[in-house]
Amino acid sequence: MSRMNIHTRTLLILLGSFMTVILLFAGFVYLSVSSYTDRDFDRLLELRVRSLVVHGLEEQEGDAPGPLVGELIDRLSDEQDHILPMDMEGGARTMAATTGAPPEFFTRLMRYGQADHVQGGRHFKGLLHKGPKGAHLVVASAENYYEEHHVRHLRKNLLGAAGVAFVLALLLAFHFSSTMFKPLHRIAEQVRQIGTENLHQRIGEEQGSRELRELASTFNYMLDRIETAFETQNNFISNASHELRTPLTAIIGEADVALSKPRSAEEYVETMQVILEEAGHLDKKTKALLFLAQTGFKSGRSQFGKVRIDQLLYDVKSTVERMDQRHLVHLDMSLLPENPTRLKVLGNEQLLHLAFSNVILNGCKYSNGQPVTVSLGTSDERVIVVVRDRGIGIAENDLAHIYDPFFRGANTKGYEGYGIGLPLTRNIVRMHGGEIIVSSKVKVGTTVQITLPVGPFDLVAGRAAPRHSPVE
Ligand code: ADP
Numbered sequence: 001m002s003r004m005n006i007h008t009r010t011l012l013i014l015l016g017s018f019m020t021v022i023l024l025f026a027g028f029v030y031l032s033v034s035s036y037t038d039r040d041f042d043r044l045l046e047l048r049v050r051s052l053v054v055h056g057l058e059e060q061e062g063d064a065p066g067p068l069v070g071e072l073i074d075r076l077s078d079e080q081d082h083i084l085p086m087d088m089e090g091g092a093r094t095m096a097a098t099t100g101a102p103p104e105f106f107t108r109l110m111r112y113g114q115a116d117h118v119q120g121g122r123h124f125k126g127l128l129h130k131g132p133k134g135a136h137l138v139v140a141s142a143e144n145y146y147e148e149h150h151v152r153h154l155r156k157n158l159l160g161a162a163g164v165a166f167v168l169a170l171l172l173a174f175h176f177s178s179t180m181f182k183p184l185h186r187i188a189e190q191v192r193q194i195g196t197e198n199l200h201q202r203i204g205e206e207q208g209s210r211e212l213r214e215l216a217s218t219f220n221y222m223l224d225r226i227e228t229a230f231e232t233q234n235n236f237i238s239n240a241s242h243e244l245r246t247p248l249t250a251i252i253g254e255a256d257v258a259l260s261k262p263r264s265a266e267e268y269v270e271t272m273q274v275i276l277e278e279a280g281h282l283d284k285k286t287k288a289l290l291f292l293a294q295t296g297f298k299s300g301r302s303q304f305g306k307v308r309i310d311q312l313l314y315d316v317k318s319t320v321e322r323m324d325q326r327h328l329v330h331l332d333m334s335l336l337p338e339n340p341t342r343l344k345v346l347g348n349e350q351l352l353h354l355a356f357s358n359v360i361l362n363g364c365k366y367s368n369g370q371p372v373t374v375s376l377g378t379s380d381e382r383v384i385v386v387v388r389d390r391g392i393g394i395a396e397n398d399l400a401h402i403y404d405p406f407f408r409g410a411n412t413k414g415y416e417g418y419g420i421g422l423p424l425t426r427n428i429v430r431m432h433g434g435e436i437i438v439s440s441k442v443k444v445g446t447t448v449q450i451t452l453p454v455g456p457f458d459l460v461a462g463r464a465a466p467r468h469s470p471v472e
Pocket residue numbers: 358362363364366389391392393394398402407408409410411412416417418419420421422423445446472
Protein backbone atom coordinates (compact mmCIF):
# COMPACT_ATOMS: atom_id res chain seq x y z
CA MET A 1 0.00 0.00 0.00
CA SER A 2 2.81 2.40 0.84
CA ARG A 3 4.30 2.07 -2.66
CA MET A 4 0.94 2.60 -4.31
CA ASN A 5 0.53 6.08 -5.71
CA ILE A 6 -2.01 8.42 -4.18
CA HIS A 7 -4.17 8.26 -7.31
CA THR A 8 -4.66 4.48 -7.11
CA ARG A 9 -5.08 4.63 -3.37
CA THR A 10 -7.84 7.23 -3.61
CA LEU A 11 -9.49 5.19 -6.34
CA LEU A 12 -9.49 2.07 -4.17
CA ILE A 13 -10.73 3.94 -1.11
CA LEU A 14 -13.59 5.50 -3.06
CA LEU A 15 -14.49 2.21 -4.73
CA GLY A 16 -14.19 0.28 -1.46
CA SER A 17 -16.42 2.65 0.48
CA PHE A 18 -18.98 2.84 -2.30
CA MET A 19 -19.20 -0.94 -2.70
CA THR A 20 -19.35 -1.51 1.06
CA VAL A 21 -22.36 0.77 1.31
CA ILE A 22 -24.04 -0.79 -1.73
CA LEU A 23 -23.47 -4.37 -0.52
CA LEU A 24 -24.58 -3.60 3.02
CA PHE A 25 -27.69 -1.96 1.69
CA ALA A 26 -28.45 -4.84 -0.72
CA GLY A 27 -27.81 -7.40 2.04
CA PHE A 28 -30.13 -5.60 4.39
CA VAL A 29 -32.91 -5.41 1.79
CA TYR A 30 -32.49 -9.08 0.91
CA LEU A 31 -32.43 -10.34 4.46
CA SER A 32 -35.36 -8.25 5.61
CA VAL A 33 -37.54 -9.20 2.61
CA SER A 34 -36.56 -12.85 2.92
CA SER A 35 -37.27 -13.06 6.65
CA TYR A 36 -40.52 -11.14 6.23
CA THR A 37 -41.80 -13.51 3.52
CA ASP A 38 -40.77 -16.44 5.65
CA ARG A 39 -42.69 -15.20 8.66
CA ASP A 40 -45.65 -14.19 6.52
CA PHE A 41 -45.80 -17.59 4.85
CA ASP A 42 -45.60 -19.31 8.19
CA ARG A 43 -48.53 -17.27 9.41
CA LEU A 44 -50.56 -18.09 6.29
CA LEU A 45 -49.82 -21.79 6.62
CA GLU A 46 -50.90 -21.69 10.23
CA LEU A 47 -54.15 -19.98 9.21
CA ARG A 48 -54.67 -22.71 6.64
CA VAL A 49 -54.20 -25.42 9.27
CA ARG A 50 -56.60 -23.67 11.65
CA SER A 51 -59.09 -23.27 8.83
CA LEU A 52 -58.78 -27.01 8.18
CA VAL A 53 -59.52 -27.68 11.83
CA VAL A 54 -62.57 -25.42 11.79
CA HIS A 55 -64.00 -26.45 8.43
CA GLY A 56 -62.72 -29.97 8.11
CA LEU A 57 -63.37 -31.19 11.65
CA GLU A 58 -65.40 -28.94 13.94
CA GLU A 59 -68.08 -28.10 11.35
CA GLN A 60 -68.15 -31.56 9.94
CA GLU A 61 -67.99 -33.62 13.11
CA GLY A 62 -69.16 -37.09 12.20
CA ASP A 63 -67.74 -37.09 8.68
CA ALA A 64 -64.72 -39.12 7.84
CA PRO A 65 -61.55 -37.14 7.28
CA GLY A 66 -61.65 -36.00 3.67
CA PRO A 67 -61.17 -33.01 1.40
CA LEU A 68 -61.78 -29.53 2.70
CA VAL A 69 -65.22 -28.04 2.26
CA GLY A 70 -65.11 -24.40 3.31
CA GLU A 71 -62.01 -22.22 3.29
CA LEU A 72 -61.24 -18.99 5.12
CA ILE A 73 -58.35 -18.00 2.93
CA ASP A 74 -57.10 -18.91 -0.53
CA ARG A 75 -55.23 -22.11 -0.91
CA LEU A 76 -51.53 -21.70 -0.95
CA SER A 77 -49.29 -22.65 -3.81
CA ASP A 78 -49.27 -26.41 -4.38
CA GLU A 79 -51.04 -26.90 -1.06
CA GLN A 80 -51.75 -30.38 0.25
CA ASP A 81 -54.01 -30.88 3.24
CA HIS A 82 -54.41 -33.97 5.34
CA ILE A 83 -56.60 -34.83 8.29
CA LEU A 84 -55.37 -38.06 9.75
CA PRO A 85 -56.79 -40.01 12.69
CA MET A 86 -54.36 -40.17 15.58
CA ASP A 87 -54.69 -43.94 15.74
CA MET A 88 -54.09 -44.48 12.05
CA GLU A 89 -52.93 -47.87 11.07
CA GLY A 90 -49.19 -48.06 10.59
CA GLY A 91 -48.63 -44.98 12.82
CA ALA A 92 -46.11 -42.27 11.98
CA ARG A 93 -44.63 -44.23 9.12
CA THR A 94 -47.88 -44.48 7.18
CA MET A 95 -48.61 -40.85 7.98
CA ALA A 96 -45.19 -39.91 6.65
CA ALA A 97 -45.77 -41.92 3.49
CA THR A 98 -49.16 -40.25 2.99
CA THR A 99 -48.06 -36.68 3.53
CA GLY A 100 -44.40 -36.59 2.49
CA ALA A 101 -43.28 -35.27 5.89
CA PRO A 102 -40.75 -37.33 7.87
CA PRO A 103 -41.99 -39.68 10.67
CA GLU A 104 -40.32 -37.58 13.40
CA PHE A 105 -42.56 -34.64 12.38
CA PHE A 106 -45.55 -36.78 13.41
CA THR A 107 -43.83 -37.99 16.54
CA ARG A 108 -43.31 -34.32 17.56
CA LEU A 109 -46.86 -33.44 16.53
CA MET A 110 -48.30 -36.18 18.67
CA ARG A 111 -46.13 -35.27 21.63
CA TYR A 112 -46.44 -31.47 21.61
CA GLY A 113 -49.73 -30.94 19.85
CA GLN A 114 -48.14 -28.96 17.01
CA ALA A 115 -45.08 -29.21 14.72
CA ASP A 116 -43.28 -27.51 11.84
CA HIS A 117 -41.02 -28.85 9.19
CA VAL A 118 -39.33 -27.54 6.06
CA GLN A 119 -38.06 -29.88 3.40
CA GLY A 120 -36.81 -28.96 -0.07
CA GLY A 121 -38.71 -25.65 -0.21
CA ARG A 122 -41.85 -27.23 1.13
CA HIS A 123 -43.22 -26.16 4.50
CA PHE A 124 -45.24 -28.50 6.73
CA LYS A 125 -47.42 -27.43 9.63
CA GLY A 126 -49.46 -29.69 11.82
CA LEU A 127 -51.96 -29.37 14.70
CA LEU A 128 -53.42 -32.02 17.00
CA HIS A 129 -57.17 -31.69 17.34
CA LYS A 130 -59.16 -33.59 19.92
CA GLY A 131 -62.93 -33.63 19.28
CA PRO A 132 -65.95 -35.81 19.98
CA LYS A 133 -64.90 -38.02 17.08
CA GLY A 134 -61.51 -38.67 18.50
CA ALA A 135 -58.06 -37.13 18.06
CA HIS A 136 -56.91 -36.06 14.60
CA LEU A 137 -53.69 -34.76 13.16
CA VAL A 138 -54.35 -31.86 10.78
CA VAL A 139 -51.42 -31.26 8.43
CA ALA A 140 -51.07 -28.65 5.70
CA SER A 141 -48.04 -28.36 3.46
CA ALA A 142 -47.27 -25.89 0.68
CA GLU A 143 -44.51 -24.44 -1.34
CA ASN A 144 -43.32 -21.00 -0.20
CA TYR A 145 -44.02 -19.35 -3.48
CA TYR A 146 -42.70 -15.94 -2.42
CA GLU A 147 -39.51 -17.42 -1.09
CA GLU A 148 -39.06 -19.58 -4.14
CA HIS A 149 -39.89 -17.01 -6.77
CA HIS A 150 -40.00 -13.45 -5.49
CA VAL A 151 -37.04 -13.59 -3.13
CA ARG A 152 -34.93 -15.50 -5.63
CA HIS A 153 -35.86 -12.89 -8.20
CA LEU A 154 -34.96 -10.14 -5.76
CA ARG A 155 -31.60 -11.80 -5.01
CA LYS A 156 -30.81 -12.04 -8.70
CA ASN A 157 -31.77 -8.43 -9.25
CA LEU A 158 -29.78 -7.22 -6.28
CA LEU A 159 -26.67 -9.09 -7.43
CA GLY A 160 -27.08 -7.70 -10.94
CA ALA A 161 -27.57 -4.20 -9.57
CA ALA A 162 -24.48 -4.59 -7.36
CA GLY A 163 -22.49 -5.61 -10.43
CA VAL A 164 -23.70 -2.57 -12.36
CA ALA A 165 -23.03 -0.39 -9.31
CA PHE A 166 -19.49 -1.77 -9.17
CA VAL A 167 -18.80 -0.80 -12.76
CA LEU A 168 -20.40 2.61 -12.26
CA ALA A 169 -18.49 3.15 -9.00
CA LEU A 170 -15.27 2.15 -10.70
CA LEU A 171 -15.85 4.66 -13.50
CA LEU A 172 -16.92 7.38 -11.08
CA ALA A 173 -14.01 6.76 -8.70
CA PHE A 174 -11.59 6.75 -11.62
CA HIS A 175 -12.99 9.96 -13.00
CA PHE A 176 -13.13 11.61 -9.59
CA SER A 177 -9.65 10.61 -8.50
CA SER A 178 -8.08 11.62 -11.79
CA THR A 179 -9.81 15.01 -11.91
CA MET A 180 -8.99 15.54 -8.25
CA PHE A 181 -5.26 15.06 -8.81
CA LYS A 182 -5.02 16.66 -12.21
CA PRO A 183 -4.25 20.14 -10.78
CA LEU A 184 -1.58 18.59 -8.56
CA HIS A 185 0.03 16.91 -11.56
CA ARG A 186 -0.17 20.20 -13.42
CA ILE A 187 1.53 22.05 -10.57
CA ALA A 188 4.22 19.36 -10.34
CA GLU A 189 4.78 19.62 -14.08
CA GLN A 190 5.10 23.41 -13.93
CA VAL A 191 7.45 23.21 -10.96
CA ARG A 192 9.59 20.66 -12.79
CA GLN A 193 10.12 23.15 -15.57
CA ILE A 194 11.46 25.88 -13.32
CA GLY A 195 15.22 26.01 -13.06
CA THR A 196 17.92 28.58 -12.41
CA GLU A 197 17.68 29.75 -16.02
CA ASN A 198 13.96 30.61 -15.81
CA LEU A 199 13.44 31.51 -12.17
CA HIS A 200 11.10 34.29 -13.26
CA GLN A 201 8.49 31.71 -14.32
CA ARG A 202 5.49 31.27 -12.01
CA ILE A 203 2.79 28.65 -11.44
CA GLY A 204 -0.75 29.39 -12.68
CA GLU A 205 -2.93 30.27 -9.69
CA GLU A 206 -6.23 30.73 -11.48
CA GLN A 207 -7.64 27.16 -11.38
CA GLY A 208 -8.43 24.50 -8.81
CA SER A 209 -9.74 24.56 -5.28
CA ARG A 210 -8.88 27.16 -2.69
CA GLU A 211 -6.27 24.85 -1.12
CA LEU A 212 -4.54 24.29 -4.45
CA ARG A 213 -4.57 28.00 -5.25
CA GLU A 214 -3.04 28.59 -1.83
CA LEU A 215 -0.38 25.97 -2.55
CA ALA A 216 0.42 27.58 -5.89
CA SER A 217 0.57 31.08 -4.44
CA THR A 218 2.75 29.91 -1.54
CA PHE A 219 5.04 28.30 -4.03
CA ASN A 220 5.11 31.46 -6.14
CA TYR A 221 5.88 33.51 -3.06
CA MET A 222 8.79 31.21 -2.31
CA LEU A 223 9.98 31.57 -5.91
CA ASP A 224 9.84 35.36 -5.55
CA ARG A 225 12.15 35.18 -2.57
CA ILE A 226 14.47 32.67 -4.20
CA GLU A 227 14.65 34.75 -7.36
CA THR A 228 15.49 37.91 -5.41
CA ALA A 229 18.13 36.11 -3.38
CA PHE A 230 19.52 34.48 -6.49
CA GLU A 231 19.77 37.77 -8.37
CA THR A 232 21.29 39.55 -5.40
CA GLN A 233 23.83 36.78 -5.12
CA ASN A 234 24.56 36.93 -8.84
CA ASN A 235 24.94 40.72 -8.78
CA PHE A 236 26.97 40.46 -5.64
CA ILE A 237 29.56 38.19 -7.22
CA SER A 238 29.88 40.20 -10.43
CA ASN A 239 29.94 43.50 -8.55
CA ALA A 240 32.44 42.20 -6.03
CA SER A 241 34.84 40.87 -8.64
CA HIS A 242 34.55 44.08 -10.60
CA GLU A 243 35.21 46.18 -7.52
CA LEU A 244 38.22 44.13 -6.52
CA ARG A 245 39.64 44.10 -10.01
CA THR A 246 39.60 47.91 -10.37
CA PRO A 247 42.34 48.60 -7.78
CA LEU A 248 44.21 45.46 -8.87
CA THR A 249 44.26 46.65 -12.50
CA ALA A 250 45.49 50.04 -11.32
CA ILE A 251 48.29 48.42 -9.28
CA ILE A 252 49.37 46.14 -12.14
CA GLY A 253 49.22 48.97 -14.67
CA GLU A 254 51.20 51.31 -12.44
CA ALA A 255 53.89 48.67 -11.78
CA ASP A 256 54.04 47.78 -15.49
CA VAL A 257 54.57 51.39 -16.53
CA ALA A 258 57.21 51.91 -13.81
CA LEU A 259 59.14 48.80 -14.84
CA SER A 260 59.04 49.46 -18.62
CA LYS A 261 62.22 51.61 -18.40
CA PRO A 262 64.60 52.83 -15.72
CA ARG A 263 63.06 55.55 -13.56
CA SER A 264 64.31 58.13 -11.15
CA ALA A 265 63.96 57.61 -7.41
CA GLU A 266 61.15 60.22 -7.23
CA GLU A 267 59.22 58.39 -9.93
CA TYR A 268 59.53 55.11 -8.06
CA VAL A 269 58.29 56.79 -4.88
CA GLU A 270 55.35 58.24 -6.79
CA THR A 271 54.55 54.80 -8.25
CA MET A 272 54.81 53.17 -4.82
CA GLN A 273 52.46 55.78 -3.42
CA VAL A 274 49.84 55.06 -6.09
CA ILE A 275 50.27 51.34 -5.49
CA LEU A 276 49.95 51.84 -1.75
CA GLU A 277 46.82 53.90 -2.18
CA GLU A 278 45.22 51.35 -4.51
CA ALA A 279 46.27 48.49 -2.21
CA GLY A 280 44.63 50.45 0.61
CA HIS A 281 41.37 50.55 -1.39
CA LEU A 282 41.68 46.86 -2.02
CA ASP A 283 42.19 46.22 1.66
CA LYS A 284 39.18 48.28 2.65
CA LYS A 285 36.99 46.62 0.05
CA THR A 286 37.98 43.09 1.06
CA LYS A 287 37.41 43.92 4.72
CA ALA A 288 34.04 45.44 3.93
CA LEU A 289 33.12 42.40 1.87
CA LEU A 290 34.10 40.02 4.60
CA PHE A 291 32.17 42.00 7.10
CA LEU A 292 29.10 42.10 4.90
CA ALA A 293 29.29 38.36 4.48
CA GLN A 294 29.59 37.89 8.23
CA THR A 295 26.57 40.03 9.08
CA GLY A 296 24.54 38.87 6.13
CA PHE A 297 24.94 35.16 5.72
CA LYS A 298 27.27 33.55 8.18
CA SER A 299 26.76 32.89 11.81
CA GLY A 300 29.38 34.05 14.24
CA ARG A 301 29.42 34.80 17.92
CA SER A 302 28.03 38.09 18.93
CA GLN A 303 27.37 39.39 22.36
CA PHE A 304 24.02 41.05 22.77
CA GLY A 305 23.40 43.30 25.70
CA LYS A 306 21.34 46.30 26.71
CA VAL A 307 22.25 49.29 24.56
CA ARG A 308 20.93 52.77 25.31
CA ILE A 309 20.32 54.35 21.95
CA ASP A 310 20.60 57.99 23.18
CA GLN A 311 24.06 57.33 24.58
CA LEU A 312 25.04 55.44 21.49
CA LEU A 313 24.03 58.38 19.31
CA TYR A 314 26.16 60.75 21.39
CA ASP A 315 29.11 58.40 20.79
CA VAL A 316 28.41 58.18 17.06
CA LYS A 317 28.14 61.98 16.82
CA SER A 318 31.54 62.47 18.39
CA THR A 319 33.11 59.71 16.23
CA VAL A 320 31.69 61.20 13.03
CA GLU A 321 32.67 64.76 13.93
CA ARG A 322 36.17 63.65 14.85
CA MET A 323 36.66 62.02 11.44
CA ASP A 324 36.37 65.29 9.52
CA GLN A 325 36.10 68.80 10.84
CA ARG A 326 33.47 69.67 8.22
CA HIS A 327 31.08 67.08 9.68
CA LEU A 328 28.34 68.65 11.75
CA VAL A 329 25.73 66.51 13.54
CA HIS A 330 22.77 68.03 15.37
CA LEU A 331 21.15 65.69 17.89
CA ASP A 332 17.46 66.35 18.50
CA MET A 333 16.31 64.68 21.71
CA SER A 334 13.19 66.80 22.20
CA LEU A 335 10.83 63.86 21.65
CA LEU A 336 12.55 61.72 24.25
CA PRO A 337 10.39 59.80 26.73
CA GLU A 338 10.76 60.41 30.44
CA ASN A 339 11.43 56.77 31.11
CA PRO A 340 14.92 56.00 29.77
CA THR A 341 14.35 52.21 29.84
CA ARG A 342 12.19 52.64 26.75
CA LEU A 343 15.38 53.66 24.92
CA LYS A 344 17.15 50.42 25.71
CA VAL A 345 17.56 47.96 22.94
CA LEU A 346 18.88 44.43 23.21
CA GLY A 347 21.74 44.35 20.75
CA ASN A 348 25.39 44.54 19.87
CA GLU A 349 26.73 47.98 20.68
CA GLN A 350 29.58 47.98 18.17
CA LEU A 351 27.41 46.79 15.32
CA LEU A 352 24.73 49.36 16.10
CA HIS A 353 27.46 51.99 16.35
CA LEU A 354 28.63 50.99 12.90
CA ALA A 355 25.12 51.07 11.45
CA PHE A 356 24.32 54.54 12.76
CA SER A 357 27.74 55.96 11.82
CA ASN A 358 27.32 54.68 8.24
CA VAL A 359 24.02 56.47 7.86
CA ILE A 360 25.13 59.67 9.59
CA LEU A 361 28.44 59.70 7.70
CA ASN A 362 26.52 59.35 4.41
CA GLY A 363 24.41 62.34 5.44
CA CYS A 364 27.52 64.43 6.11
CA LYS A 365 29.34 63.17 3.03
CA TYR A 366 26.53 63.79 0.52
CA SER A 367 25.55 67.19 1.91
CA ASN A 368 28.94 68.90 1.65
CA GLY A 369 29.28 69.96 5.23
CA GLN A 370 25.70 71.06 5.88
CA PRO A 371 24.52 69.94 9.33
CA VAL A 372 22.80 66.58 9.64
CA THR A 373 19.88 66.29 12.07
CA VAL A 374 19.49 63.10 14.07
CA SER A 375 16.17 62.85 15.93
CA LEU A 376 15.37 60.23 18.52
CA GLY A 377 11.88 59.19 19.54
CA THR A 378 9.87 56.17 20.72
CA SER A 379 6.54 54.61 19.88
CA ASP A 380 4.79 51.37 20.87
CA GLU A 381 7.76 49.40 22.09
CA ARG A 382 10.00 50.79 19.38
CA VAL A 383 12.88 53.23 19.24
CA ILE A 384 12.95 55.43 16.16
CA VAL A 385 16.02 57.26 14.88
CA VAL A 386 15.59 59.65 11.96
CA VAL A 387 18.69 60.98 10.15
CA ARG A 388 17.91 63.95 7.91
CA ASP A 389 20.28 65.79 5.58
CA ARG A 390 19.94 68.52 2.97
CA GLY A 391 22.36 67.01 0.49
CA ILE A 392 22.41 65.81 -3.11
CA GLY A 393 19.61 63.24 -2.58
CA ILE A 394 19.04 59.95 -4.39
CA ALA A 395 17.42 59.66 -7.83
CA GLU A 396 14.14 57.73 -7.89
CA ASN A 397 15.64 55.05 -10.16
CA ASP A 398 18.58 54.58 -7.83
CA LEU A 399 16.48 54.28 -4.69
CA ALA A 400 15.54 50.66 -5.44
CA HIS A 401 19.21 49.65 -5.62
CA ILE A 402 20.79 51.38 -2.67
CA TYR A 403 20.93 48.10 -0.72
CA ASP A 404 22.68 46.23 -3.53
CA PRO A 405 26.28 45.67 -2.51
CA PHE A 406 28.63 48.00 -4.42
CA PHE A 407 25.83 50.03 -5.91
CA ARG A 408 26.56 53.76 -6.03
CA GLY A 409 24.15 56.48 -7.10
CA ALA A 410 24.69 58.17 -10.47
CA ASN A 411 25.21 61.52 -8.71
CA THR A 412 27.97 60.32 -6.37
CA LYS A 413 30.96 60.86 -8.64
CA GLY A 414 33.43 62.92 -6.70
CA TYR A 415 32.27 61.40 -3.39
CA GLU A 416 34.38 58.63 -1.99
CA GLY A 417 32.66 55.34 -1.21
CA TYR A 418 32.24 51.69 -2.15
CA GLY A 419 28.54 51.10 -1.92
CA ILE A 420 28.86 48.73 1.03
CA GLY A 421 27.63 50.96 3.88
CA LEU A 422 23.87 50.72 3.34
CA PRO A 423 23.64 46.96 2.70
CA LEU A 424 25.74 46.44 5.78
CA THR A 425 23.57 48.80 7.83
CA ARG A 426 20.42 47.03 6.68
CA ASN A 427 21.90 43.65 7.65
CA ILE A 428 22.71 44.95 11.13
CA VAL A 429 19.29 46.56 11.58
CA ARG A 430 17.50 43.39 10.47
CA MET A 431 19.67 41.32 12.75
CA HIS A 432 18.28 43.38 15.63
CA GLY A 433 14.70 42.83 14.49
CA GLY A 434 14.47 46.39 13.18
CA GLU A 435 13.65 48.14 9.95
CA ILE A 436 15.28 50.80 7.77
CA ILE A 437 13.40 53.11 5.41
CA VAL A 438 15.13 55.59 3.10
CA SER A 439 13.24 58.39 1.38
CA SER A 440 14.95 61.01 -0.72
CA LYS A 441 14.61 63.75 -3.29
CA VAL A 442 17.41 64.79 -5.60
CA LYS A 443 19.00 68.10 -4.59
CA VAL A 444 16.61 68.40 -1.63
CA GLY A 445 17.89 65.84 0.79
CA THR A 446 17.60 62.36 2.25
CA THR A 447 15.83 60.96 5.28
CA VAL A 448 16.79 57.63 6.75
CA GLN A 449 14.53 56.17 9.42
CA ILE A 450 15.74 53.28 11.54
CA THR A 451 13.29 51.55 13.87
CA LEU A 452 14.45 49.09 16.51
CA PRO A 453 12.34 47.08 18.94
CA VAL A 454 12.80 47.92 22.62
CA GLY A 455 14.43 44.94 24.33
CA PRO A 456 14.09 42.21 25.33
CA PHE A 457 12.92 40.60 22.10
CA ASP A 458 13.49 37.36 20.27
CA LEU A 459 16.88 37.40 18.64
CA VAL A 460 18.07 35.43 15.71
CA ALA A 461 20.72 33.51 17.61
CA GLY A 462 24.42 33.92 16.90
CA ARG A 463 25.34 36.41 14.23
CA ALA A 464 28.31 38.54 13.28
CA ALA A 465 31.33 39.35 15.39
CA PRO A 466 31.63 43.01 16.26
CA ARG A 467 35.22 44.19 15.57
CA HIS A 468 35.31 46.92 12.97
CA SER A 469 35.53 50.53 12.01
CA PRO A 470 32.86 52.41 10.07
CA VAL A 471 32.74 51.49 6.43
CA GLU A 472 32.61 54.40 4.02
P1 ADP B 1 28.54 54.73 -0.50
O1 ADP B 1 28.06 55.88 0.29
O2 ADP B 1 29.85 54.20 -0.06
O3 ADP B 1 28.43 54.92 -1.96
P2 ADP B 1 26.32 53.31 0.67
O4 ADP B 1 26.03 51.88 0.64
O5 ADP B 1 26.46 53.93 2.00
O6 ADP B 1 27.60 53.48 -0.22
O7 ADP B 1 25.20 54.03 -0.12
C1 ADP B 1 24.79 53.54 -1.36
C2 ADP B 1 24.28 54.66 -2.24
O8 ADP B 1 23.13 55.24 -1.68
C3 ADP B 1 25.23 55.77 -2.37
O9 ADP B 1 26.17 55.55 -3.39
C4 ADP B 1 24.34 56.95 -2.69
O10 ADP B 1 24.03 56.99 -4.06
C5 ADP B 1 23.10 56.67 -1.93
N1 ADP B 1 23.03 57.34 -0.64
C6 ADP B 1 23.09 56.81 0.58
N2 ADP B 1 22.94 57.77 1.54
C7 ADP B 1 22.77 58.92 0.91
C8 ADP B 1 22.54 60.29 1.34
N3 ADP B 1 22.48 60.60 2.63
N4 ADP B 1 22.41 61.22 0.38
C9 ADP B 1 22.46 60.89 -0.91
N5 ADP B 1 22.69 59.66 -1.40
C10 ADP B 1 22.82 58.67 -0.49
